[in-house]
Amino acid sequence: MTTIPKKMRAIVCHAPRDYRLQDHAVPTPGPGEILLRTHTVGICASDLKCYLGAPLFWGDKHRAGYCQTPVIPGHEFVGEVLALGEGAGKKHGLSPGDQVVSEQIIPCQQCRYCRRGQYWMCQVHDIYGFRQAAFGAMAEYVLLPSNSLNYKVPTTVPAAHAAYIEPLACGIHAVQRGQIELDHVVVIAGTGPLGLGMVAAAKLKNPRLLIALDLDERRLAIAKACGADLVFNPSEVDVVDEVRKLTEGYGCDVYIEATGHPAAVVQGLHMICKLGTFVEFSVMREPVTVDWTIIGDTKELDVRGAHLSPHCYPIAIDMLAKGLLPMDQILTHRLPLEDFQHGIDLVAAGDRSIKVSLAP
Ligand SMILES: [Zn+2]
Numbered sequence: 439m440t441t442i443p444k445k446m447r448a449i450v451c452h453a454p455r456d457y458r459l460q461d462h463a464v465p466t467p468g469p470g471e472i473l474l475r476t477h478t479v480g481i482c483a484s485d486l487k488c489y490l491g492a493p494l495f496w497g498d499k500h501r502a503g504y505c506q507t508p509v510i511p512g513h514e515f516v517g518e519v520l521a522l523g524e525g526a527g528k529k530h531g532l533s534p535g536d537q538v539v540s541e542q543i544i545p546c547q548q549c550r551y552c553r554r555g556q557y558w559m560c561q562v563h564d565i566y567g568f569r570q571a572a573f574g575a576m577a578e579y580v581l582l583p584s585n586s587l588n589y590k591v592p593t594t595v596p597a598a599h600a601a602y603i604e605p606l607a608c609g610i611h612a613v614q615r616g617q618i619e620l621d622h623v624v625v626i627a628g629t630g631p632l633g634l635g636m637v638a639a640a641k642l643k644n645p646r647l648l649i650a651l652d653l654d655e656r657r658l659a660i661a662k663a664c665g666a667d668l669v670f671n672p673s674e675v676d677v678v679d680e681v682r683k684l685t686e687g688y689g690c691d692v693y694i695e696a697t698g699h700p701a702a703v704v705q706g707l708h709m710i711c712k713l714g715t716f717v718e719f720s721v722m723r724e725p726v727t728v729d730w731t732i733i734g735d736t737k738e739l740d741v742r743g744a745h746l747s748p749h750c751y752p753i754a755i756d757m758l759a760k761g762l763l764p765m766d767q768i769l770t771h772r773l774p775l776e777d778f779q780h781g782i783d784l785v786a787a788g789d790r791s792i793k794v795s796l797a798p
């Protein structure tokens with residue numbers, strides 16, 4: 439019988455820019471619940487946006503804030519099963535010692551969306567690291583609630599890589615929303631940790647031409663290793679012009695926006711061909727202003743959103759097991775928990791890191 443300590447070290451979010459390393463009680467797994475010993479937890483761009491006080495998390499005049507404090511952040515994690523609550527082993531098909539990842543959302547299983555199988559749009563929307571019902575993994579231990587969706591990670595995937603399964607799965611879903619065909623020219627704007635996963639996933643769709651855009655040459659080099667045929671830096675060339683030249687003036691068939699920058703939305707609307715598919719993935723810090731005429735009258739575009747990663751975890755695990763991504767280049771920093779602030783600063787600066795994670 440494993441003995442579970444009473445206290446653990448955890449990062450606790452109290453308010454924007456008020457995140458503290460604290461002692462916290464170790465949760466006890468109840469019926470259907472699982473306790474993991476955290477191995478690695480990624481710092482997501484959304485963690486940074488929450489830290490900086492983005493309205494999505496803290497509310498504005500249109501909406502209530504999503505973040506419920508005090509809360510332990512961290513939704514991109516992998517850990518080892520330490521203890522199983524009553525019936526949890528059978529329910530989740532897991533045993534002590536298994537390496538496990540958990541989908542970021544814990545579906546309520548009762549709302550309209552959950553009952554229709556659209557669980558990633560769950561009305562309650564408990565995501566690890568932001569909600570009282572789902573404390574995250576920036577702690578030595580993390581509790582997987584009874585409704586959590588969990589996957590055993592095969593030993594062919596190194597544990598340090600497995601924390602990347604969540605962002606990769608989100609990238610796969612965005613690519614699936616683009617409905618890429620064999621003769622398509624596909625542009626992925628933004629090659630951060632999410633965009634790089636999108637490049638690798640789009641490559642599996644085998645489009646005619648796969649193009650990645652970023653302002654950072656180092657990231658563009660990794661995008662090539664992920665499968666991009668061509669890479670362009672919008673600060674050096676007119677990328678709309680380049681893509682038009684490559685497509686007899688028509689523009690790209692699919693444009694996936696993963697930069698978080700309003701300018702990349704405008705750029706995409708000009709770069710995309712008539713009847714093209716525009717996939718929006720980013721969480722924007724500010725509202726985006728565009729000419730909506732392009733969407734309707736000029737080009738009759740399909741503009742599609744992408745949120746989370748429904749049914750994509752098994753694909754992400756398979757991609758990592760097959761070694762389809764240069765993980766040594768993507769995972770640039772793995773820091774101890776007490777270096778959380780340094781980690782957030784690295785993600786905010788973005789010039790030295792790709793994926794920053796913590797090892798609690
Ligand atoms: Zn994330």
Ligand SMILES: [Zn+2]
Binds near residue numbers: 545549552561562
């Ligand atoms: Zn629900």
